[in-house]
Amino acid sequence: MARTAVSGRLAWRVARLAEIRDETPTARTLVFDLPGWPGHLAGQHVDVRLTAADGYRAQRSYSLAAPANGDRVELTIQRVADGEVSEHLTGPYAIGDPIEIRGPIGGWFAWHPQNPEPVLLIAGGSGIVPLMAMIRARRAAGVRTPFKLIYSLRTPAEQYYADELRTPVAGLDITYVYTRELPEGRPGIPRRIDVATLNTAAWPAEFGATTFICGPTAFVETAADILLALGHDPHQIRTERFGPSRD
Amino acid sequence: MGVVTPGFQGRARSGNPRLPPGQYLAEDFPVLSAGPTPRVRTETWEFAVTTEKGDKHTWSWAELMALPSEKPTVDIHCVTQWSKLDTRWRGVAIDTLVGGLDTEADYVLVHSYGGYTTNLPLADLLDGQAWIAYEYDGKPLTPEHGGPARLLVPHLYFWKSAKWVRGLELKTRDEPGFWENVGYHDYGDPWREQRYQGD
Ligand SMILES: Cc1cc2nc3c(=O)[nH]c(=O)nc-3n(C[C@H](O)[C@H](O)[C@H](O)COP(=O)(O)OP(=O)(O)OC[C@H]3O[C@@H](n4cnc5c(N)ncnc54)[C@H](O)[C@@H]3O)c2cc1C
Numbered sequence: 001m002a003r004t005a006v007s008g009r010l011a012w013r014v015a016r017l018a019e020i021r022d023e024t025p026t027a028r029t030l031v032f033d034l035p036g037w038p039g040h041l042a043g044q045h046v047d048v049r050l051t052a053a054d055g056y057r058a059q060r061s062y063s064l065a066a067p068a069n070g071d072r073v074e075l076t077i078q079r080v081a082d083g084e085v086s087e088h089l090t091g092p093y094a095i096g097d098p099i100e101i102r103g104p105i106g107g108w109f110a111w112h113p114q115n116p117e118p119v120l121l122i123a124g125g126s127g128i129v130p131l132m133a134m135i136r137a138r139r140a141a142g143v144r145t146p147f148k149l150i151y152s153l154r155t156p157a158e159q160y161y162a163d164e165l166r167t168p169v170a171g172l173d174i175t176y177v178y179t180r181e182l183p184e185g186r187p188g189i190p191r192r193i194d195v196a197t198l199n200t201a202a203w204p205a206e207f208g209a210t211t212f213i214c215g216p217t218a219f220v221e222t223a224a225d226i227l228l229a230l231g232h233d234p235h236q237i238r239t240e241r242f243g244p245s246r247d
Numbered sequence: 248m249g250v251v252t253p254g255f256q257g258r259a260r261s262g263n264p265r266l267p268p269g270q271y272l273a274e275d276f277p278v279l280s281a282g283p284t285p286r287v288r289t290e291t292w293e294f295a296v297t298t299e300k301g302d303k304h305t306w307s308w309a310e311l312m313a314l315p316s317e318k319p320t321v322d323i324h325c326v327t328q329w330s331k332l333d334t335r336w337r338g339v340a341i342d343t344l345v346g347g348l349d350t351e352a353d354y355v356l357v358h359s360y361g362g363y364t365t366n367l368p369l370a371d372l373l374d375g376q377a378w379i380a381y382e383y384d385g386k387p388l389t390p391e392h393g394g395p396a397r398l399l400v401p402h403l404y405f406w407k408s409a410k411w412v413r414g415l416e417l418k419t420r421d422e423p424g425f426w427e428n429v430g431y432h433d434y435g436d437p438w439r440e441q442r443y444q445g446d
Contacts, residue, residue: 010430010445014250051249056257059269061327084258092254100249105443107429108281217278221391224283234283234361241279 012049012100013037015073017093023160026079027126028090029065031072032101039068040104042111042137043130043212043240046073049100050085060085061242063130063214064104067137073101076160078126109212109240113141117210117236120202121149122193122223124215128160130240131214135172148173148209150201152193152219155181175201193219198226205231214240265322266330267437273329278391281425285361285411289395294379295414296345299352306344308395311379314339319378321401323408324437336399338380341372345415352417356424357398360411365424366433367400367407369417376402379412404435404442 019031045063066074079090093099111119111134119138121131128151138145153159155178165174177197178190203209211232213223220241227237266272289308296304306314318337324330355372357365371377380399381388388394393410400407406426427433432441440446 010443012249049249050252050255050257052255052257053251057249057269058255058257059328088252088255093252097253098250099252105430108425221278221284228283234285237283239280239282241277 010102012102014098015101017095017097017099018072020095023076023162024158026090026158027076027160029074029076029160030089030093031074032099033071034073034101035071037068037071037073038104040064041107042067042133043109044104044106045130046075046101046103046105048075048085048089049102050088051100058085061105063240063242064133065129066133067140076126076129076132106240109214109238111137111210111212113137113143113145115210116145118146118203118207119148120209120211121147122198122202122211122213122215123149123151124193124219124223125153125158126160127213127215127219127240127242129214131212132161134212135169138172139169144171146171148175148201148203150175150177150193150197152177152179152215154179156183173201193223193226195226195229198223199230202227202230202232205233208233208236211237212240213237214242217241265332267324268440270324270328270330270437273331276331276392277325277327277329279325279327279406280410281363282361284390285359286390287360287395287411292395293413294344294396296348296417297414298348298350298417299419300350302348304344304348311339311381311396314343317375317378319399319401321399323401323405325405326431326435326437326442330437335384336378336380337382337385338378338396338399340375341377341379341415342375344379345369345372345417348417350417352419354418354421356416356418356422357407357409357412358414358416359409360413363409363411363425365407365409366422366427367403368421368434371400371403372415376400402436404432404437406431407435 015032015034018033021029045061049059051057062075065076077089080086123131220239292308294306320335322332377400381396397410398412
């Protein structure tokens, strides 16, 4: 039984692009039709495989951007300059084109809606993707688990899911950190996530929140180290590091 | 061959015979782990080997430093597809630590500071195939890369090379570790692309 489940989860399935939503000039959400998809938890990822006409293959991991929804699966992909896979998926890849996907993968960096502890989400750049799946899963499950999101991005124009995040949601607090350019009219200067940000915007350590941090390695290291220094329990901090290997 | 994605060509193939399938060459040294980086002080560091009968052998940092060390230069391969060639390490061979023990065990569960675990066949740690490494590129191993000491098993995917290692538990039965429990491959041979269970 367990065996069947595993091979099902890890079988390559053919997906077809059904819908494109541009998030920013360099990132797009791709919605796939993926018959036979077994479902997943918010925070899990998939492996995506592209095959060229001569048989050459390239494989990459992408977080699932939305909670399970039948045979529909959403990914949000940031174009990386010279990126073999992301340049194809944010460029020529068109509605109806096939691709292979397997998953879901990763049961650790995942949020279960029945989990009652408060949640702290810390996103750096495209690290927002699996965290957005958690925010959407919270809404879809109709639970009131208190959530805080701290979203670090270079400029306001680089924000993903901007319209959706602009609509206020009870129990979801959002703090933005801009590292290069502030929104019009916002006082202060651009800066990186630091002790002051987390001390103000995160849950106090004694609340026992589950924390999910996702982004480039240096960002994840910094945020996790600050939380530890503020007394957070290391076992409550889950991290996912991604982006190209050289950040 | 899989399903062809129209218009996809891919980058020029490397053709480097030292790269296992699906791997690319990384110039930097990416960091991947499941949680925050534990900061382990050598003053309180201890390493233990426990046999299946419960006999426990421990080494302090000073005792580890006093053991004969080796300087392997090896290729390493991460399941997230980067590889590095000719990485230079220094450490104590696992043979030196478990060679004299009385054991019937075939398996090892590796334990780390911070709670991480991973499993391997004992045979894969012996005969000069694995080390407790404490230097990288001539310098003490930094915390992000598993310092003060990590396991180094270059012939398997790098999640088996547990960072912040604190002990080896010898076992007569195989028991999955942290990633293996969430679907990663029990063995993890990069040349056979054993990423997940069933590969
Ligand atoms: C668990 C996980 C989840 C992820 N989720 C997401 C997500 O939701 N959204 C997202 O956008 N990304 C995500 N990523 C990152 C994603 O997997 C890819 O790394 C990213 O899309 C870049 O892939 P690419 O093929 O476009 O770039 P690559 O071709 O891998 O290139 C990346 C960089 O490395 C350099 N490079 C790569 N290979 C070579 C080589 N052989 N020689 C020289 N230079 C090279 C390139 O020049 C480029 O600068 C995730 C990663 C992980 C591990």
